[in-house]
Amino acid sequence: xxxxxxxxxxxxxxxxxxxxxxxxxxxxxxxxxxxxxxxxxxxxxxxxxxxxxxxxxxxxxxxxxxxxxxxxxxxxxxxxxxxxxxxxxxxxxxxxxxxxxxxxxxxxxxxxxxxxxxxxxxxxxxxxxxxxxxxxxxxxxxxxxxxxxxxxxxxxxxxxxxxxxxxxxxxxxxxxxxxxxxxxxxxxxxxxxxxxxxxxxxxxxxxxxxxxxxxxxxxxxxxxxxxxxxxxxxxxxxxxxxxxxxxxxxxxxxxxxxxxxxxxxxxxxxxxxxxxxxxxxxxxxxxxxxxxxxxxxxxxxxxxxxxxxxxxxxxxxxxxxxxxxxxxxxxxxxxxxxxxxxxxxxxxxxxxxxxxxxxxxxxxxxxxxxxxxxxxxxxxxxxxxxxxxxxxxxxxxxxxxxxxxxxxxxxxxxxxxxxxxxxxxxxxxxxxxxxxxxxxxxxxxxxxxxxxxxxxxxxxxxxxxxxxxxxxxxxxxxxxxxxxxxxxxxxxxxxxxxxxxxxxxxxxxxxxxxxxx
Amino acid sequence: xxxxxxxxxxxxxxxxxxxxxxxxxxxxxxxxxxxxxxxxxxxxxxxxxxxxxxxxxxxxxxxxxxxxxxxxxxxxxxxxxxxxxxxxxxxxxxxxxxxxxxxxxxxxxxxxxxxxxxxxxxxxxxxxxxxxxxxxxxxx
Numbered sequence: 001x002x003x004x005x006x007x008x009x010x011x012x013x014x015x016x017x018x019x020x021x022x023x024x025x026x027x028x029x030x031x032x033x034x035x036x037x038x039x040x041x042x043x044x045x046x047x048x049x050x051x052x053x054x055x056x057x058x059x060x061x062x063x064x065x066x067x068x069x070x071x072x073x074x075x076x077x078x079x080x081x082x083x084x085x086x087x088x089x090x091x092x093x094x095x096x097x098x099x100x101x102x103x104x105x106x107x108x109x110x111x112x113x114x115x116x117x118x119x120x121x122x123x124x125x126x127x128x129x130x131x132x133x134x135x136x137x138x139x140x141x142x143x144x145x146x147x148x149x150x151x152x153x154x155x156x157x158x159x160x161x162x163x164x165x166x167x168x169x170x171x172x173x174x175x176x177x178x179x180x181x182x183x184x185x186x187x188x189x190x191x192x193x194x195x196x197x198x199x200x201x202x203x204x205x206x207x208x209x210x211x212x213x214x215x216x217x218x219x220x221x222x223x224x225x226x227x228x229x230x231x232x233x234x235x236x237x238x239x240x241x242x243x244x245x246x247x248x249x250x251x252x253x254x255x256x257x258x259x260x261x262x263x264x265x266x267x268x269x270x271x272x273x274x275x276x277x278x279x280x281x282x283x284x285x286x287x288x289x290x291x292x293x294x295x296x297x298x299x300x301x302x303x304x305x306x307x308x309x310x311x312x313x314x315x316x317x318x319x320x321x322x323x324x325x326x327x328x329x330x331x332x333x334x335x336x337x338x339x340x341x342x343x344x345x346x347x348x349x350x351x352x353x354x355x356x357x358x359x360x361x362x363x364x365x366x367x368x369x370x371x372x373x374x375x376x377x378x379x380x381x382x383x384x385x386x387x388x389x390x391x392x393x394x395x396x397x398x399x400x401x402x403x404x405x406x407x408x409x410x411x412x413x414x415x416x417x418x419x420x421x422x423x424x425x426x427x428x429x430x431x432x433x434x435x436x437x438x439x440x441x442x443x444x445x446x447x448x449x450x451x452x453x454x455x456x457x458x459x460x461x462x463x464x465x466x467x468x469x470x471x472x473x474x475x476x477x478x479x480x481x482x483x484x485x486x487x488x489x490x491x492x493x494x495x496x497x498x499x500x501x502x503x504x505x506x507x508x509x510x511x512x513x514x515x516x517x
Numbered sequence: 518x519x520x521x522x523x524x525x526x527x528x529x530x531x532x533x534x535x536x537x538x539x540x541x542x543x544x545x546x547x548x549x550x551x552x553x554x555x556x557x558x559x560x561x562x563x564x565x566x567x568x569x570x571x572x573x574x575x576x577x578x579x580x581x582x583x584x585x586x587x588x589x590x591x592x593x594x595x596x597x598x599x600x601x602x603x604x605x606x607x608x609x610x611x612x613x614x615x616x617x618x619x620x621x622x623x624x625x626x627x628x629x630x631x632x633x634x635x636x637x638x639x640x641x642x643x644x645x646x647x648x649x650x651x652x653x654x655x656x657x
């Protein structure tokens with residue numbers, strides 16, 4: 001006897017109900033508003049017909065506050081695995097049409113089960129956050145659910161890449177799960193993220209503020225630095241996820257998806273010369289340099305709107321995946337400040353977790369002076385860069401374009417912090433401090449005693465600059481490996497990286513270092 | 518230069534194509550010998566942000582003794598000395614125009630117009646020392 005039609009029919013009916021979440025009408029209403037449903041998001045993320053769901057028939061087990069017998073399909077979250085551009089990825093997507101996407105015990109259990117599976121299989125995890133918050137009817141069980149998700153975020157950190165899309169409200173404790181992932185993408189109009197919203201702030205402190213100031217994508221992208229990308233809408237957010245995944249390995253035990261051509265063409269590109277201003281005080285546009293240096297249209301800038309004095313992002317160099325950290329002299333003279341240090345250090349740590357080679361482009365006049373910086377703890381924040389670079393064992397190539405002064409020179413992956421290969425342009429100025437400052441310290445008496453102190457000072461400055469504001473002193477001490485013409489930069493970096501891909505470096509085992517936080 | 522054969526309504530044409538916009542110079546590496554690598558899609562980037570209420574830090578630096586920053590203010594990114602003033606009151610400016618230059622940290626930092634507009638007031642003179650967040654120019 002074949003399987004009874006009634007049995008199959010029952011399964012199909014159950015599946016149909018569960019798949020429709022909060023009901024067909026609610027799903028349609030969302031689409032009319034231009035929002036994707038939880039399942040639309042996964043359908044758009046995954047290659048056609050590759051999504052394999054887990055936990056579709058899960059139901060809550062709450063009996064309080066009239067919840068008994070009330071059905072919440074899939075308990076408000078869709079979880080499963082599928083393929084993105086042919087690579088397996090785990091994902092969950094909260095369903096706002098089911099009890100506002102609220103997080104209850106089973107909802108959390110589904111997410112945690114998925115994360116456990118992704119950890120075992122070594123799959124990246126993508127989460128779409130669209131939830132009103134804790135399911136209050138479930139009380140502390142819901143709170144505990146958050147705790148378990150956080151714990152698993154941390155277990156997965158550094159093992160598999162984690163990406164969070166803030167696609168709706170993400171309030172209170174819920175905001176901490178995305179915060180524990182590697183990259184956060186926030187959708188402009190429909191998403192908000194905050195610990196305490198304007199009403200709570202008003203009640204607790206009397207301060208008046210708007211949601212725009214507290215929890216918008218713009219506020220997080222520019223000021224708080226909590227997020228990495230801003231998306232126009234669901235489609236754009238998913239494009240960013242896919243683009244990001246294209247640079248990442250599935251887990252920490254494999255290499256990123258380099259696309260190695262069998263040969264390297266080492267053509268000069270003269271157009272690089274036009275980007276180097278003759279006047280050492282005129283800022284060079286690092287964004288333009290990056291555009292020329294790496295494969296066309298492969299640069300994905302991370303945290304573009306935060307701490308613009310440093311640029312970080314992924315790109316390909318002759319097919320090889322690289323993480324770029326570069327000073328931007330067009331903003332705040334390219335100095336390192338608190339925010340820039342935090343931004344760069346976190347990115348370096350990510351690259352090291354996932355075997356992505358680091359290319360550092362240096363044009364830094366120093367750490368930003370100022371009371372706010374000192375009081376804000378630039379010492380411990382700047383130390384993060386020293387720590388992150390020193391602790392990184394991936395290939396580290398440093399290219400000094402122009403200025404490289406003092407502690408900031410060290411912090412930009414100097415040879416002393418373990419750079420494998422350091423290159424410089426002939427325009428590089430590698431020195432402990434600027435000529436003006438150095439001369440004042442070194443020759444205070446001589447200048448005061450001179451017949452014409454101004455002229456004497458100018459003469460000494462020119463002399464100092466000639467001797468020390470160049471790459472040659474550093475090169476003579478073997479602190480840099482080669483001095484090259486700007487036109488040869490792309491070829492030199494590609495050649496070096498190609499032979500560094502096989503780099504291996506081991507350190508003494510320990511639980512973990514103690515990065516200054 | 519690349520040779521391509523294009524067929525239009527059954528008729529084949531041989532054309533020579535020069536690729537002008539390929540990013541870094543030199544022919545792109547082409548391992549499969551495909552006539553032309555698929556044009557890379559426009560790069561995916563973070564969406565632009567246009568939001569006046571978050572354009573200035575909420576906990577702004579203690580207001581400089583000089584002109585306080587208002588909605589039309591163009592402020593200094595960092596403390597330094599004014600070494601160039603390229604506009605005067607009444608000038609029309611385009612977004613991105615270099616309005617002034619502040620010297621600090623051995624570098625000149627250009628202060629660009631955040632939007633198009635007319636210069637209402639220039640608050641500083643050549644050689645003035647300015648603070649971070651200080652209003653340098655007011656736009657109408």
